[in-house]
Amino acid sequence: MRLITLACEECGSIVAGNVLERYGHVDCPGPNCDRTLQLDSLTDDEQRHLVDNSEKYSIE
Amino acid sequence: MKGLILAGGTGSRLRPITYTLPKQMLPIAGKPVLEHAVEKIRRAGIDEVGIVLGEHGHEAIKSYFGDGSGFGIDITYIHQGEPLGLAHAVGCAEQFVGDDPFVLYLGDDLIQQDLSEFVDRFDPETQAGSLAVQHVADPSRYGIVNVNDDNEIVGLIEKPDDPPTDMAAIGIFILTPLIFERIREIDPSWRGELELTDAIQRAITDGEQFTVYTVDGWWRDVGTPEDVIESNYLALDDLDPDLMGVVEDEANVKGRVHAEPGSVIKSGATVVGPVYLGEGATIESGTYIGPFTTIAAECTIDGCRIEQSVVLRGSEIETDQQVSETLIGRNVTVVDRQDGRNELLLGNDATVRL
Numbered sequence: 545m546r547l548i549t550l551a552c553e554e555c556g557s558i559v560a561g562n563v564l565e566r567y568g569h570v571d572c573p574g575p576n577c578d579r580t581l582q583l584d585s586l587t588d589d590e591q592r593h594l595v596d597n598s599e600k601y602s603i604e
Numbered sequence: 605m606k607g608l609i610l611a612g613g614t615g616s617r618l619r620p621i622t623y624t625l626p627k628q629m630l631p632i633a634g635k636p637v638l639e640h641a642v643e644k645i646r647r648a649g650i651d652e653v654g655i656v657l658g659e660h661g662h663e664a665i666k667s668y669f670g671d672g673s674g675f676g677i678d679i680t681y682i683h684q685g686e687p688l689g690l691a692h693a694v695g696c697a698e699q700f701v702g703d704d705p706f707v708l709y710l711g712d713d714l715i716q717q718d719l720s721e722f723v724d725r726f727d728p729e730t731q732a733g734s735l736a737v738q739h740v741a742d743p744s745r746y747g748i749v750n751v752n753d754d755n756e757i758v759g760l761i762e763k764p765d766d767p768p769t770d771m772a773a774i775g776i777f778i779l780t781p782l783i784f785e786r787i788r789e790i791d792p793s794w795r796g797e798l799e800l801t802d803a804i805q806r807a808i809t810d811g812e813q814f815t816v817y818t819v820d821g822w823w824r825d826v827g828t829p830e831d832v833i834e835s836n837y838l839a840l841d842d843l844d845p846d847l848m849g850v851v852e853d854e855a856n857v858k859g860r861v862h863a864e865p866g867s868v869i870k871s872g873a874t875v876v877g878p879v880y881l882g883e884g885a886t887i888e889s890g891t892y893i894g895p896f897t898t899i900a901a902e903c904t905i906d907g908c909r910i911e912q913s914v915v916l917r918g919s920e921i922e923t924d925q926q927v928s929e930t931l932i933g934r935n936v937t938v939v940d941r942q943d944g945r946n947e948l949l950l951g952n953d954a955t956v957r958l
Contacts, residue, residue: 545692545695545787545788545790545791545792545798546788547692547695547696547698547784547787547788549682549696549698549699551700556680556699556700557680557681557682557683558654558681558682558683558696558697558699558700559682559683559685560682560683560685560692560696562685562686562688563683563684563685563686566685570683573662573666573681573682573683574681575666575670575671575681576670576671600791600792601686601688602686602688
């Protein structure tokens with residue numbers, strides 16, 4: 545299964561693509577980082593893959 | 605080498621406790637389960653650690669560990685979100701791992717043995733991975749590792765009817781970045797999860813070398829209330845005694861008791877170790893705290909006889925009843941009614957045996 549993640553450029557913390565696809569944007573998980581990580585920071589291909597395969601990236 | 609601790613999962617078998625606290629933060633012998641994992645990894649000489657967080661409870665973990673500097677490590681957090689399987693959790697950490705081999709540690713695992721030898725023996729030039737195993741009495745209950753004469757793994761079998769060996773994989777691995785290609789090659793299993801065993805099995809089938817390392821001493825994974833009580837029992841047996849709190853005259857303290865600053869054992873109370881008392885815990889007169897009990901910070905225990913139990917932060921137990929083999933959550937109140945009737949206010953999924 546394709547692994548899609550986004551790393552914070554500020555602190556290196558990582559968010560899974562499925563989280564970004566679900567919420568659109570999330571606060572960086574880094575404890576001292578105030579960045580927001582955005583779905584549209586992923587490539588168009590990555591975003592499309594997450595949407596097209598959303599059933600694989602969801603346990604519900 | 606880096607460390608990667610998986611701290612997601614729903615903790616469904618520990619509800620209602622896990623509605624408000626991730627199971628990895630349950631105190632075992634005075635420390636969260638996850639802190640035991642962090643210590644094992646740090647003592648093996650690893651100071652770069654990734655912690656994979658699930659959908660719930662990550663604030664409690666981040667708030668406790670912060671950037672890791674207070675624990676002698678540098679932590680990178682990885683937000684996995686939904687529990688899509690161990691292989692997905694590992695896959696989310698690819699950017700953190702980079703080109704290094706890494707110890708993978710399931711965050712609800714507790715082991716007695718140090719990991720230094722496991723780490724020192726691993727050679728990433730010749731091995732694609734190594735699995736920590738333990739000989740078990742009932743292999744049909746576990747994920748079992750099958751090996752050849754050279755101790756190389758030839759297969760992984762989940763809860764086999766006819767186990768080829770008695771070696772159970774205990775949830776601690778050393779892997780190399782080769783695993784990420786294998787994870788990309790697999791699909792979710794029938795339960796919708798990306799299984800790490802599928803990725804490792806695929807690598808083995810393709811000729812990559814995986815070995816076993818036998819762990820001595822005890823091992824438990826903390827998945828149920830019974831596991832918490834039993835793990836606490838085992839961990840307290842290795843407890844270093846230290847009475848940093850107040851022990852009043854006429855208090856009776858026997859055995860190995862670790863009492864944090866601010867704790868008070870009042871005159872007329874009895875504490876028989878091994879027992880852990882958290883900061884600000886108060887043991888009132890007439891109370892008996894028996895062996896293998898953890899009383900977390902800011903609890904008050906008054907009048908009861910309690911043993912082989914874990915009481916979380918801020919709870920108050922004021923009763924002349926006996927409490928044993930019990931897990932009590934945070935800020936719980938247990939008091940006697942004088943009319944003999946039971947009056948209960950219980951959260952969802954609670955269990956009470958009267």
